[in-house]
Amino acid sequence: xxxxxxxxxxxxxxxxxxxxxxxxxxxxxxxxxxxxxxxxxxxxxxxxxxxxxxxxxxxxxxxxxxxxxxxxxxxxxxxxxxxxxxxxxxxxxxxxxxxxxxxxxxxxxxxxxxxxxxxxxxxxxxxxxxxxxxxxxxxxxxxxxxxxxxxxxxxxxxxxxxxxxxxxxxxxxxxxxxxxxxxxxxxxxx
Numbered sequence: 001x002x003x004x005x006x007x008x009x010x011x012x013x014x015x016x017x018x019x020x021x022x023x024x025x026x027x028x029x030x031x032x033x034x035x036x037x038x039x040x041x042x043x044x045x046x047x048x049x050x051x052x053x054x055x056x057x058x059x060x061x062x063x064x065x066x067x068x069x070x071x072x073x074x075x076x077x078x079x080x081x082x083x084x085x086x087x088x089x090x091x092x093x094x095x096x097x098x099x100x101x102x103x104x105x106x107x108x109x110x111x112x113x114x115x116x117x118x119x120x121x122x123x124x125x126x127x128x129x130x131x132x133x134x135x136x137x138x139x140x141x142x143x144x145x146x147x148x149x150x151x152x153x154x155x156x157x158x159x160x161x162x163x164x165x166x167x168x169x170x171x172x173x174x175x176x177x178x179x180x181x182x183x184x185x186x187x188x189x190x
Contacts, residue, residue, distance in 0.1 A: 042070075
């Protein structure tokens with residue numbers, strides 16, 4: 001494909017020339033605004049169903065060429081805790097959107113063992129659909145350069161030590177994370 005600019009001018013732009021012009025303009029724009037290549041995510045929930053979004057979005061941002069950081073605060077710290085396999089569960093109680101194989105009353109879903117059963121069922125559903133487990137998602141995040149940052153204040157409140165967390169976790173306060181987030185175009189709270 002070629003486009004003639006003016007009837008008098010013999011200059012013709014090919015499709016490849018146009019594509020190169022667009023690429024050059026995009027590169028200039030990114031140099032002017034480096035925040036367009038940054039994503040910051042806050043993970044505040046530590047349940048299985050809410051552990052997936054910050055890890056999936058963080059790794060997707062990294063795959064798209066963005067610098068990504070996930071700040072884990074409050075119960076979100078469970079996701080990066082060394083014992084996350086035991087700590088991260090899903091509760092069927094007060095979770096009306098959770099699909100159950102048969103309708104169940106809240107009094108039944110609150111019985112002992114139901115949280116473990118719901119967690120087992122959800123993990124099984126993920127496995128059947130080929131969804132990566134938390135182990136794999138955490139590994140993908142670390143390998144792709146996603147910064148995993150534990151909230152220092154929440155660690156202190158909950159009595160956690162740095163050694164309680166998986167390898168590769170950074171530690172910082174809300175102020176440090178806000179400094180990172182203010183330079184990002186994508187900031188998400190999960």
